[in-house]
Amino acid sequence: MLRAYASGIFPMSEARDDPDIFWVDPQRRGIMPLDGFHISRSLRKTLRSGAFEVHVNRDFAGVLRGCANREETWINDEISTLYMALHVSGQAHSVEVSLSGSLVGGVYGVALGAAFFGESMFSTVSDASKVALAHLVARLRLGGFELFDTQFLTSHLASLGGIEVTRAEYHTRLRQALRAEGDFLSPPEEIPFHDVLHLSTQTS
Numbered sequence: 001m002l003r004a005y006a007s008g009i010f011p012m013s014e015a016r017d018d019p020d021i022f023w024v025d026p027q028r029r030g031i032m033p034l035d036g037f038h039i040s041r042s043l044r045k046t047l048r049s050g051a052f053e054v055h056v057n058r059d060f061a062g063v064l065r066g067c068a069n070r071e072e073t074w075i076n077d078e079i080s081t082l083y084m085a086l087h088v089s090g091q092a093h094s095v096e097v098s099l100s101g102s103l104v105g106g107v108y109g110v111a112l113g114a115a116f117f118g119e120s121m122f123s124t125v126s127d128a129s130k131v132a133l134a135h136l137v138a139r140l141r142l143g144g145f146e147l148f149d150t151q152f153l154t155s156h157l158a159s160l161g162g163i164e165v166t167r168a169e170y171h172t173r174l175r176q177a178l179r180a181e182g183d184f185l186s187p188p189e190e191i192p193f194h195d196v197l198h199l200s201t202q203t204s
Contacts, residue, residue, distance in 0.1 A: 106128075115147040
């Protein structure tokens with residue numbers, strides 16, 4: 001798995017019940033510029049309210065289940081097992097968002113060098129996944145990461161500042177990021193609200 005990520009490819013399955021895995025290297029790759037995450041006024045208000053609790057690596061399995069718990073998913077049992085193994089080895093991490101003690105959103109991915117490969121996110125209440133991403137971007141910047149790979153660019157990610165680059169440009173950025181070393185766990189688990197805003201780009 002780690003060799004695959006270092007080569008610029010990632011695993012997927014056709015469906016939850018499909019036992020097969022295939023490897024993907026898109027012609028157009030989604031990334032989130034770490035200095036270009038967009039925080040809207042409404043998201044700023046949500047972050048400031050402190051209604052959500054944000055934690056790191058406390059419930060990786062719960063985030064993984066939340067991401068797979070949808071009508072159409074590429075996360076089958078084999079992929080779940082692989083990511084749990086990467087988490088146990090310290091290579092895969094999650095950012096969890098809770099409301100009144102219940103997990104309501106989160107994001108998980110793989111850290112390698114100064115690259116973070118975002119795999120999937122979920123939300124069961126409004127803004128939970130956006131809060132998770134805002135904290136993830138802040139954590140990556142504080143931890144010295146250079147590349148945040150989102151695999152594909154969705155409308156949701158585009159609204160938050162995500163962009164597309166060519167396969168060639170992605171591989172160039174990846175090689176550069178792998179020559180450096182990020183530290184996902186060096187920032188404090190609970191990054192203060194003002195730091196989250198400072199480490200992101202608010203445009204509206």
